[in-house]
Amino acid sequence: MRVAIVAGVGAVAFAVLAAGSSGGTRARDCPPAWRSGWQQLANRVKAPVYCPTWMPNPLDAKISGDWQDIYSIDKDRSYLISFLYHGDQGTGDVHVNFRGYPGRTAIPRCSTVLALPGRKPIRGATACFANPWGTRKTAGIVATVYTVNQDADQWHVLLAWRHRGALYAVSEHVIRPYTFRQVVANLDRLLQSLVLVQPAG
Numbered sequence: 001m002r003v004a005i006v007a008g009v010g011a012v013a014f015a016v017l018a019a020g021s022s023g024g025t026r027a028r029d030c031p032p033a034w035r036s037g038w039q040q041l042a043n044r045v046k047a048p049v050y051c052p053t054w055m056p057n058p059l060d061a062k063i064s065g066d067w068q069d070i071y072s073i074d075k076d077r078s079y080l081i082s083f084l085y086h087g088d089q090g091t092g093d094v095h096v097n098f099r100g101y102p103g104r105t106a107i108p109r110c111s112t113v114l115a116l117p118g119r120k121p122i123r124g125a126t127a128c129f130a131n132p133w134g135t136r137k138t139a140g141i142v143a144t145v146y147t148v149n150q151d152a153d154q155w156h157v158l159l160a161w162r163h164r165g166a167l168y169a170v171s172e173h174v175i176r177p178y179t180f181r182q183v184v185a186n187l188d189r190l191l192q193s194l195v196l197v198q199p200a201g
Contacts, residue, residue, distance in 0.1 A: 037063025042199040045077040047102035054193035056186040059083045077102045092176030099169040105162045110150035129160055138192045157183050
């Protein structure tokens, strides 16, 4: 059943992506209210990071702001920056993740556990981003769309691309109040809004 659902989601994704870009303009710089957090991130990981200049309502992209959910930097300098609005009384969530893997271009591997009744769990690993369905293109970026993702990106649509020896990704959870099509449109607009912030020094 899940395979059929995934295939259906992928088909819808491909149809939406094939329809083309949603338009919009590309800002020249990270918004002043957000820039210091993204600059500090670039400095810490010693690599460029992508700052969004637009976020789906009601989120902003202010690191250490009201909507920041996760701020994680690993020893290898890979990072996960997450923003989350958790709606009250069943109104839904808005959840966007930004990832970067300085010095790495391969898709990372995620641990998996298969629980079977009456047997020991089977542990393994799988690609963290899977089921590619087309690409999105904007100035300087060619992103692959993935519809089956793991860990913090589970149930998200994710865009991943490479820039100067690093892998980057942005994803959004498919959940109310946004439909699948709206999430794809949000990601399209997010991708077009991204600007590079270079590390200082």
